[in-house]
Amino acid sequence: MRVYEADGVTVRLDFFRHMLRVAVLQPGVPLVPTWSVCPNADEVPLNGRDKLSVDGFSPETPELTEDETRLSFALDGVRFSIEKKNLRISAETDRGVLYRDRSGLAYNFAGELGRGSAHFTERFSDQRIFGLGDKCGPVNKANRRFTLAATDSMGFSAAYSDPLYKQIPFYICSHAAGSYGLYYDTYSNGTVNFGVEHDNYFEPFNSIRFDEENMVFYLILGSPMEIVRRFSAMLGSIAPVPRWAFFYTGSTMEYTDADDADARLKSFVAQCEAYGIRAGGFWMSSGYTQIGDRRCVFHWNTEKIPDPKGLAAYFDAHGMQLIPNVKPAFLTEHPLYKTIAENGWFLHDPDGTPARFPFWGGMASYLDFTNPGAYAFWKECVKRQLVEKGYRHIWNDNNEYDVPDEKVMAHDFGRPIPACRIRPLFSYLMARASREACVEMGETAPFNVSRCAIAGTQRVASTWTGDNFTSFEELRWNHKQIMTMALSGFLFFGPDIGGFAGPQPSEELFLRWLQYGVFLPRFTLHSWKPDAPSTMPWLYPDRMDAVKRLFDLREQLVPYLYAEAERCRTNHEPLLRPLFLIDPACDPESDAFLVGERILACPVFDEGATAVTVTLPHYGAWRLRGDGAPHPGGEHLTVPCRPSDLPVWFENADCRM
Numbered sequence: 001m002r003v004y005e006a007d008g009v010t011v012r013l014d015f016f017r018h019m020l021r022v023a024v025l026q027p028g029v030p031l032v033p034t035w036s037v038c039p040n041a042d043e044v045p046l047n048g049r050d051k052l053s054v055d056g057f058s059p060e061t062p063e064l065t066e067d068e069t070r071l072s073f074a075l076d077g078v079r080f081s082i083e084k085k086n087l088r089i090s091a092e093t094d095r096g097v098l099y100r101d102r103s104g105l106a107y108n109f110a111g112e113l114g115r116g117s118a119h120f121t122e123r124f125s126d127q128r129i130f131g132l133g134d135k136c137g138p139v140n141k142a143n144r145r146f147t148l149a150a151t152d153s154m155g156f157s158a159a160y161s162d163p164l165y166k167q168i169p170f171y172i173c174s175h176a177a178g179s180y181g182l183y184y185d186t187y188s189n190g191t192v193n194f195g196v197e198h199d200n201y202f203e204p205f206n207s208i209r210f211d212e213e214n215m216v217f218y219l220i221l222g223s224p225m226e227i228v229r230r231f232s233a234m235l236g237s238i239a240p241v242p243r244w245a246f247f248y249t250g251s252t253m254e255y256t257d258a259d260d261a262d263a264r265l266k267s268f269v270a271q272c273e274a275y276g277i278r279a280g281g282f283w284m285s286s287g288y289t290q291i292g293d294r295r296c297v298f299h300w301n302t303e304k305i306p307d308p309k310g311l312a313a314y315f316d317a318h319g320m321q322l323i324p325n326v327k328p329a330f331l332t333e334h335p336l337y338k339t340i341a342e343n344g345w346f347l348h349d350p351d352g353t354p355a356r357f358p359f360w361g362g363m364a365s366y367l368d369f370t371n372p373g374a375y376a377f378w379k380e381c382v383k384r385q386l387v388e389k390g391y392r393h394i395w396n397d398n399n400e401y402d403v404p405d406e407k408v409m410a411h412d413f414g415r416p417i418p419a420c421r422i423r424p425l426f427s428y429l430m431a432r433a434s435r436e437a438c439v440e441m442g443e444t445a446p447f448n449v450s451r452c453a454i455a456g457t458q459r460v461a462s463t464w465t466g467d468n469f470t471s472f473e474e475l476r477w478n479h480k481q482i483m484t485m486a487l488s489g490f491l492f493f494g495p496d497i498g499g500f501a502g503p504q505p506s507e508e509l510f511l512r513w514l515q516y517g518v519f520l521p522r523f524t525l526h527s528w529k530p531d532a533p534s535t536m537p538w539l540y541p542d543r544m545d546a547v548k549r550l551f552d553l554r555e556q557l558v559p560y561l562y563a564e565a566e567r568c569r570t571n572h573e574p575l576l577r578p579l580f581l582i583d584p585a586c587d588p589e590s591d592a593f594l595v596g597e598r599i600l601a602c603p604v605f606d607e608g609a610t611a612v613t614v615t616l617p618h619y620g621a622w623r624l625r626g627d628g629a630p631h632p633g634g635e636h637l638t639v640p641c642r643p644s645d646l647p648v649w650f651e652n653a654d655c656r657m
Contacts, residue, residue: 007109017058018230024215031214034185036456038236047413051216076221096177102205117215123204124175129194131487133168139483139588148190150400150424150452154467155501158477165466166453167424168488172224181220181227187422188212225581232489232572238458241492242445246558247280251526252534256287261304269318278555281321296334297327298385312390324391327398328430329364345374347419355408369429371411382437393447394434399427400452427452431461462492470499476605483578494522498535507540508643515647516603518554519595546644564596583617600650612648613638621653
């Protein structure tokens with residue numbers, strides 16, 4: 001560790017194996033804890049971990065060369081030089097400059113660059129940028145600008161919408177001299193720029209700005225795959241996913257919004273059994289909580305579902321799980337609203353009254369999960385209203401906490417803070433509370449999912465990519481979004497197959513989406529089509545032969561997916577892998593992708609296509625499924641694939657399934 005003063009701020013450098021941690025600390029400004037960084041551990045303390053803690057890291061003690069103006073050292077064979085007064089960090093490999101801060105005003109020391117924190121780094125002309133959670137557009141994010149925030153973006157475009165549901169300020173920069181990763185340990189809003197912004201007085205730069213006054217970031221060294229592993233390991237243990245969750249899981253708002261919800265849900269079981277479709281469970285949308293037309297979390301509408309325990313037991317008897325939807329906002333009409341308000345468990349205005357926001361057709365207040373009383377209250381509700389009734393797995397939804405007003409305060413475990421500074425943190429704490437409630441009630445393998453997520457949510461929940469839109473164009477952009485998410489430490493995730501919002505998928509699009517979806521960890525059809533039938537496996541009865549073959553293939557793949565997920569979880573590796581992550585010669589925008597080590601999936605995303613063209617990774621040999629002849633790495637070939645066919649996929653010939 002090295003600490004010194006520079007232009008009125010404190011600079012702290014920590015040297016770890018494969019990474020450098022840099023802290024720029026403003027005088028008199030408390031440092032917000034971290035709930036993300038948790039190396040070699042299962043969880044952080046509920047009230048957070050010291051952001052400068054070294055627990056769990058592997059420290060390095062590089063030989064330092066230092067004078068009044070400069071500090072030099074080497075990590076992982078990378079040579080570092082730091083101008084101390086202005087904190088200009090540069091790093092070189094034998095191939096050239098790997099990383100360098102901008103030559104002037106690289107950091108916001110004393111408000112020269114406005115409020116909050118700022119960091120400007122040199123932009124290389126050949127740079128490729130990967131990561132940032134669920135960000136849309138091409139896999140390579142170079143020449144883009146993004147908002148650092150999370151929001152409810154129902155019906156988003158996976159080509160250009162921003163922001164979306166995740167807030168994960170981690171990315172990889174690759175260019176001729178090598179690759180490095182940057183992770184900024186913050187929950188505040190901001191912007192990230194990879195070449196959109198230009199300034200005549202400075203060389204080309206990348207930048208990040210965010211509201212938090214202190215800045216702590218990690219510079220991670222290695223190849224792209226090594227960087228992903230090291231970032232994931234830094235976040236701690238990934239929650240295991242039960243085997244049943246890899247089977248098809250159904251979902252639609254239509255069933256629980258219906259007046260006869262109990263019968264509609266049971267009809268799902270009957271339909272699956274009639275068609276011979278193996279299902280692991282059903283995602284139970286929030287209609288079961290309705291009082292009139294309002295959704296009141298933890299309330300059971302017994303006119304729709306007369307016997308909640310009996311319904312859970314029915315699904316369990318048929319080998320399926322029900323995963324109920326819960327939301328962190330309580331409408332003012334909610335029967336529990338007064339109790340929560342009187343206890344001070346909501347996010348609140350300066351005078352202590354609950355802050356109110358539009359939410360699902362009414363006004364509501366958000367539960368403050370940084371208040372220990374509110375946290376315990378939520379756990380008790382999950383236990384009594386859900387787990388005791390047989391619902392042992394939780395769907396944490398609508399938890400983006402769109403709270404922009406700086407006057408709205410959170411308890412923050414006795415350290416009051418504007419809620420807007422830690423908005424996405426509430427989603428993690430919500431998911432953590434839900435998981436703990438299930439574990440404390442005896443569930444050994446709770447399957448928890450959270451729509452909003454920060455780095456570290458992997459320890460308590462899986463996720464999905466949100467309320468996407470139905471079209472052929474969106475199918476390909478959803479794939480690019482999935483390849484981006486795969487680099488952010490998450491293992492089990494996927495899109496709503498068939499699209500959530502928008503028109504009903506055509507027969508061709510429906511089949512192509514299923515061909516793609518069978519290779520994704522989360523194999524869920526989910527939709528809300530008010531003017532059309534929901535997207536269920538039996539949407540097109542005349543196509544059920546083709547659909548059944550695809551669902552049978554998924555069932556056959558489950559043992560491989562489950563085993564690979566466990567291996568990847570242990571090794572902190574992504575299960576889904578864009579080809580460039582393993583083979584740098586491959587196009588980052590390739591439609592083909594790896595599923596674990598053995599499977600190369602080659603989906604069809606173009607309307608009217610009858611074949612798929614793929615360039616195999618430039619290593620090993622690949623055997624087309626159903627064809628005994630291996631093809632050498634790097635071969636370019638076209639394989640027929642109609643919508644009614646099974647998808648095209650190859651096995652690594654050196655590690656047969």
